[in-house]
Amino acid sequence: MASNAKFNFKKSITDALADKQLRANFKFATDTLRGKRLAVFSDPEETMHLRKVGNGLKRNVLTKLPQLLEQLEAKCKENGIIVHWAETVDEANNIVLDLMEKHSAHKMVKGKSMVSEEMHLNKFLEDQGKLPLETDLGEYIIQLNNEPPSHIIVPAVHKNRKQIAQIFADNIPGVSYTEDTSELLAIARHKLREHYRTADIGLSGVNFAIAESGTLCLVENEGNGRMCTAVPPVHVALMGLEKVVEKLEDIPPLYRLLCGSATGQRITTYFNMIKGPRKAGEKDGPKEVHLIILDNGRSKILADKQLRQTLQCIRCGTCLNHCPVYTRIGGHAYGSTYPGPIGEILMPQVEGLDKKGSLPTASSLCNACEEVCPVMIPIPNLIRRLRDESYDMDGEGVVKGHGFKKSLVETIVWKGWKLTQVNATCNKLMLLGVQLFGNMLPKVGPLKAWTSVRTSPKFARQSLKDLAKKEGIRNE
Amino acid sequence: MGNNPAKVKTVYYFGTCLVDMAYPKAGMAGIKLLQREGVEVIFPQEQGCCGQPAYNSGFRQEAKDVAWKQVQVFSGNNYPIIVPSGSCAGMMKYHYLELFKDDPEYYEVKKFCDRVHELTSYLNNELKAQYTDKGSPVKLTWHSSCHARREMGCTDDSKALIRQLKNVELVEIEREHECCGFGGTFSIKQPEISAAMVHDKVEDIKNTGTKKFLTGDCGCMMNITGHMGKEKVAIEGQHIAEFILERING
Numbered sequence: 001m002a003s004n005a006k007f008n009f010k011k012s013i014t015d016a017l018a019d020k021q022l023r024a025n026f027k028f029a030t031d032t033l034r035g036k037r038l039a040v041f042s043d044p045e046e047t048m049h050l051r052k053v054g055n056g057l058k059r060n061v062l063t064k065l066p067q068l069l070e071q072l073e074a075k076c077k078e079n080g081i082i083v084h085w086a087e088t089v090d091e092a093n094n095i096v097l098d099l100m101e102k103h104s105a106h107k108m109v110k111g112k113s114m115v116s117e118e119m120h121l122n123k124f125l126e127d128q129g130k131l132p133l134e135t136d137l138g139e140y141i142i143q144l145n146n147e148p149p150s151h152i153i154v155p156a157v158h159k160n161r162k163q164i165a166q167i168f169a170d171n172i173p174g175v176s177y178t179e180d181t182s183e184l185l186a187i188a189r190h191k192l193r194e195h196y197r198t199a200d201i202g203l204s205g206v207n208f209a210i211a212e213s214g215t216l217c218l219v220e221n222e223g224n225g226r227m228c229t230a231v232p233p234v235h236v237a238l239m240g241l242e243k244v245v246e247k248l249e250d251i252p253p254l255y256r257l258l259c260g261s262a263t264g265q266r267i268t269t270y271f272n273m274i275k276g277p278r279k280a281g282e283k284d285g286p287k288e289v290h291l292i293i294l295d296n297g298r299s300k301i302l303a304d305k306q307l308r309q310t311l312q313c314i315r316c317g318t319c320l321n322h323c324p325v326y327t328r329i330g331g332h333a334y335g336s337t338y339p340g341p342i343g344e345i346l347m348p349q350v351e352g353l354d355k356k357g358s359l360p361t362a363s364s365l366c367n368a369c370e371e372v373c374p375v376m377i378p379i380p381n382l383i384r385r386l387r388d389e390s391y392d393m394d395g396e397g398v399v400k401g402h403g404f405k406k407s408l409v410e411t412i413v414w415k416g417w418k419l420t421q422v423n424a425t426c427n428k429l430m431l432l433g434v435q436l437f438g439n440m441l442p443k444v445g446p447l448k449a450w451t452s453v454r455t456s457p458k459f460a461r462q463s464l465k466d467l468a469k470k471e472g473i474r475n476e
Numbered sequence: 477m478g479n480n481p482a483k484v485k486t487v488y489y490f491g492t493c494l495v496d497m498a499y500p501k502a503g504m505a506g507i508k509l510l511q512r513e514g515v516e517v518i519f520p521q522e523q524g525c526c527g528q529p530a531y532n533s534g535f536r537q538e539a540k541d542v543a544w545k546q547v548q549v550f551s552g553n554n555y556p557i558i559v560p561s562g563s564c565a566g567m568m569k570y571h572y573l574e575l576f577k578d579d580p581e582y583y584e585v586k587k588f589c590d591r592v593h594e595l596t597s598y599l600n601n602e603l604k605a606q607y608t609d610k611g612s613p614v615k616l617t618w619h620s621s622c623h624a625r626r627e628m629g630c631t632d633d634s635k636a637l638i639r640q641l642k643n644v645e646l647v648e649i650e651r652e653h654e655c656c657g658f659g660g661t662f663s664i665k666q667p668e669i670s671a672a673m674v675h676d677k678v679e680d681i682k683n684t685g686t687k688k689f690l691t692g693d694c695g696c697m698m699n700i701t702g703h704m705g706k707e708k709v710a711i712e713g714q715h716i717a718e719f720i721l722e723r724i725n726g
Contacts, residue, residue: 014668017672324654324673328669329669364622364655364659368655381574387534388534391534415538421524421545422524424522427522446661449667450667454706455701455702464503464519465519467503468503469521
């Protein structure tokens with residue numbers, strides 16, 4: 001979804017909630033994914049231990065990120081990988097374009113990469129007359145339908161089989177409508193194989209980049225990632241700068257956490273470790289491998305000790321599957337590359353609270369995301385932090401766009417509320433007011449929102465404080 | 477009558493602002509269940525809200541001022557502080573530490589936090605309360621608040637107390653893990669999503685075929701029964717403390 005389009009969260013929520021098919025698709029999909037995750041992480045003690053290990057590894061990476069990135073760059077260079085640094089998405093997009101121009105490339109086959117979504121790379125390349133083709137099955141489906149992904153791991157999670165059958169029939173020349181999944185798969189495989197063979201350049205994401213050896217790790221199930229990185233003459237890998245890990249031994253726990261959380265697998269069908277281009281005498285592999293390391297606001301996030309925990313994310317998407325809000329409104333409603341709980345904390349930091357500050361309101365702080373996060377990101381706490389910064393009453397905010405919500409009315413309301421809770425006389429007056437008038441309040445403001453689907457709260461004629469006094473409960 | 481009169485002599489009771497204003501009977505029932513175990517209950521009249529509404533809404537300083545007030549009100553003695561709400565207990569036990577993490581008051585706050593217990597967990601674990609059911613047979617279900625479940629971890633204690641009541645059949649709802657959509661000011665800031673969540677929760681409760689649900693959190697209860705009222709669903713909600721007291725008194 002284009003980041004420059006005016007973002008109206010409220011409207012997209014209303015639209016998403018009205019779409020019954022969408023809600024049913026999401027409920028079915030997230031229930032399935034949650035069940036699969038639980039089957040793999042069935043021992044709570046073992047899971048907790050693994051999560052603590054994962055958390056420790058990612059925290060360690062973040063404490064020495066600059067050194068690890070330097071080491072990664074040096075090792076990659078030794079291995080023959082050409083490393084590029086991009087501070088902004090514009091820079092990253094232009095690096096990709098330059099590489100395509102240099103190789104007179106027109107057609108690009110793409111493995112799944114959320115960073116490329118963050119860059120809106122497809123649109124950028126199309127505008128330059130290039131042909132970027134998604135090869136992950138989910139991405140392929142939604143690209144055919146001209147849509148952005150609605151999930152980090154399962155991009156076409158919002159579509160059911162019939163809708164996918166229709167997308168194929170409408171968008172692939174010569175294909176007639178079929179709901180048979182194996183037929184649909186065969187059609188996609190046939191089309192994609194043609195593209196792998198004829199593409200000038202292949203692009204992929206990076207799940208883990210190992211600093212000590214300069215190895216790029218790619219986790220996938222379909223084999224399309226391997227095709228994109230091995231068949232075309234040039235391979236370009238994209239990574240956010242937080243994806244680096246220190247050493248090879250760090251991979252098994254993180255890989256296990258990623259697979260188990262994302263798809264409920266112990267291991268995936270493919271785990272690619274890329275350590276450079278084709279060597280002399282080798283028969284396959286790309287002739288050139290490039291790595292683009294993107295910042296896009298990440299180093300600013302790193303600078304704040306609390307917010308930096310956002311960068312621990314390994315993009316498993318399990319917080320989405322467990323979020324009661326995401327399950328109901330779906331990924332597109334967030335109007336952002338990263339939806340769900342992780343998107344609520346990441347997007348406002350990357351794009352600014354003034355642009356994406358409404359996202360952190362879409363959480364009941366039920367802690368389901370925190371309960372399952374494989375690397376133990378305290379998402380609810382970070383949501384609260386961003387809500388604080390949205391009002392930024394003391395002017396000390398660090399997130400771009402802080403204080404965008406500053407409101408005199410809300411400030412007065414909360415200051416008044418505080419007074420009734422810290423001052424005994426004010427508390428008594430408030431309770432008296434509630435007892436006398438609480439049940440007659442006009443249905444405006446917060447009460448209007450509340451009573452749209454609920455009866456008015458009923459306040460008691462005697463407070464607990466009154467009752468306790470009456471019953472002679474000791475006061476102190 | 478008490479099972480462990482020698483073990484615990486005195487506790488503080490934090491009633492919560494919502495109980496104070498809207499569900500005082502539930503609050504009083506909690507006090508009586510504690511007294512029944514031979515415990516002396518102190519209810520400081522100067523207490524207020526735990527601070528969670530402001531804390532979750534982005535008004536940290538106000539939350540902190542209110543939190544500090546509670547720490548002071550309960551500082552007379554080192555008695556345990558019993559809270560008839562998993563959500564408020566979670567705020568007081570864990571989030572006060574977060575609020576004061578960089579302040580010199582941290583250690584004083586920490587001592588306060590360590591004394592906080594959710595009511596049913598205290599009754600079940602510390603007091604080992606034993607109940608004899610005097611009521612007629614009834615079928616009901618249980619709703620756990622997110623913070624009772626994920627912060628205080630007291631859902632099993634609440635259910636254990638209900639299961640002691642011989643004539644009560646507890647039917648569990650299918651999606652117990654899922655939030656009812658209250659979330660304090662969330663229900664006001666995102667009313668549509670909250671409405672979708674509470675609607676589904678009510679459907680789940682209806683699917684158990686029971687005519688009553690219990691909960692240990694009055695916020696969830698206000699949300700769920702409010703939606704039931706609007707939708708004319710004939711199911712009653714009650715705080716667990718009030719229900720247990722009714723059953724054992726016959």
